[in-house]
Amino acid sequence: MDDSSEAYLCINDPNGNCSESHAVLEEEEEEEEEKFRRKLKYFFMNPCDKYTARRRKPWKLILQVLKIAVVTIQLVSFGLSNQMVVQFKEENLMTFRHLFLKNFSRSSANTHAVYTQHDVYTHITYTVEQFLMLPSITVGNHEYEKSGEVYTPLSICQQFYHNGSLSPANESFHIDTHVDEECSLIYPRQPFSTLTANPLNFTLHFERLLAVTVKFTLKSINLETVQYHELPDCYVFNIMITFDNKPHSGRIGIELDNDVQINECSDWTVTGASPRDMYIMVLFDVMVILILLLSLLLCTRSVKAGVLLQFEYAAFFSRRHSKRVSFSERMEFISGWYILIIISDVLTITGSLLKIIIQLKAMASYDLCSILLGTGTMFVWIGVLRFMGYLKKYNILIITLRAAFPNVIRFSCCAAMIYLGYCFCGWIVLGPYHTKFRTLNVVSESLFSLINGDDMFSTFKNMQQKSYVVWLFSRLYLYTFVSLFIYMVLSLFITLITDTYDTMKVRER
Incomplete structure (x- = not known):
């Protein structure tokens, strides 16, 4: 029955029962609404109120x-446990650098390089000698990798342009950009006396040389984990020493890096420790x-x-x-x-x-x-x-964070546009003259440090003065960035949070 029918019946009802039925319906609806209101109230209660x-x-x-x-x-x-793994990796990396890089020191880790052809041959020969004598010189448990009964060899490879001739005096060059590679393999456990003075067995083409890579694989076991009731891991270190000559600037940088694989040891026995503890x-x-x-x-x-x-x-x-x-x-x-x-x-x-x-x-x-x-x-x-948040005095922090979040996001988006503009500008203009602006990632880190007041003086001081125009631009660039972000953007950001906090505090009262 629709509403019009009900109205018609109510008008023609001689007993006056219509008003009573409406009252009953209204009472039922109010009761239903109150019941639903209590249900909503209970849903939004915290656990302490629900318990009460x-x-x-x-x-x-x-x-x-x-x-x-x-x-x-x-x-x-x-x-x-992870700390022991990381420490073992880092200590082995430092060990390999001291073992296989001639005249290596910790202070020269990022600047280790050679400048003459003789030094290139000498350093490669030194690496090969140390590799062949490894079992008798290492204080760790490093060993060569074996494939069946054959040891994995050390490989020396040079990458160079396929063909080309350079004449800087005449300002002319002819380069075939196809890259060729020549390699020589040296196996462990062979008598060292049989090696020639030049272990490469081929001549380096310095005029077209791009890089020389020395690759070999070593294995080791981390025994420290036994003391902490953990089974030791077996490590495979794929070591690569790179002599980088891509710029052809007269300086060949030397870098040692390793790719680490952690495997389960195939055959192991531990005595003096309960397997249940492990x-x-x-x-x-x-x-x-x-x-x-x-x-x-x-x-x-x-x-x-x-x-x-x-x-x-x-x-x-x-x-x-x-x-x-x-x-x-x-x-x-x-x-x-x-x-x-x-x-x-x-x-x-x-x-x-x-x-x-x-x-x-x-x-x-x-x-x-x-x-x-x-x-x-x-x-x-x-x-x-x-x-x-169940405690009223602590709840103000949560309320402030929730209320300020939308405004913080909008403010951060606007500030990010200015920040990215400074990043791109600093990278393209100051990159050739300052180490802190060489790549976009480094530029972003440097500018973020400046916002927090870190390393500010050295950023100004280390700017090269080879170009007076760029040096003058760097001063204008750095002064405006520091003034804009520290005195204005950062202050506005703090004000935004503070105003929200004050507003929420007044509402809480």
Whole structure:
């Protein structure tokens, strides 16, 4: 029956029952609205208020506190293990530089170079000699790599232009840009006396030379991990020494780098340590994963409840008031804290599974595991702010951050346009005359340091004065950047946060 029919019946009702039925309907609607209002109020209560209202124990709150503890313990454990890996890599890299680079010193790591043809041959010969004598000179447990019964050789390769002739005196050149490569192999364990004075067995074409690379592979085992109840890893170091002559400036830079692979040792025996102690962390990681899965389940259920209540609220509002609910009001039902916790749980669960695989020596993706566990733990600790928000005096920080965030994003976008303009200008103009402006990445880091007042004097002082116009431009460039960003942009940014804080503080009162 539609509304017009009801109105007609009400008009022709001799007993006057229409007003009574309307009163009953209004009372039922008010009761329904009050019930729905209480439902909304309870949904937006914090766990402490819910416990006070219905004596409902805050299981999610208890679980989150427990999760913070176990995840932090897990991260510290993995951090100590990863620290040993990183330290072992860095110490081996420094060892290889001292072993295979002639006259290497730590202070000359970035400037190690040769300037004569004789020095190039001498340095390559020195590297080959040290490689062949490695078992008798190293203080570590470094060994050559073997493929079956054959040792992996050391390779010396030169890359050079296919053909060409240069005549700087006549300002003429003819270059074929196709690159050729010649290599020579030297096997370990061969008598050193059989080597000739020139181990290359070919002549370097310095006029067309681009680079000389010396490559070889060594193996080692990190025994330090045994002291911390972990099985040692077997390391494969693919070492490459590069003599870079691409600029043809008369200076050939020398750089040693290594690509590290971490593998499970195929045959091992450890005495004096209980195997149970070595796998106890695996059981702990399994417990952490179970706690995280329970947290993920509870938070997902809460998000689902919020989404369902959002649709119920929109339908109720449309039916009773004939209005649509705005997007911002809909988003109030979806807690950003739960989304943050869900993301952190997924990252930490993935990182924990990867950590178990690493501890079982099935793979060695330490970097990926570090990113997952580190990011997950960071989000977990940021989520602590949600619990601090239950206290009125601490809630002002969260409210200020949430209120200021949109304005901060808009302000940062505007400031980024100016910042990028200075980055491009500094790179193209000052790059040839200052080491801090050679690449876009370095320029951005240098300018960000200047904003924070770091290394300011040396940035001004180290500018080369070969071109007076560029030197004068650099002064104008640096003075305007410092004045604009430190005195204006940074001050406006702080003012933006301060004004939002004052506004929220007044509202809180």
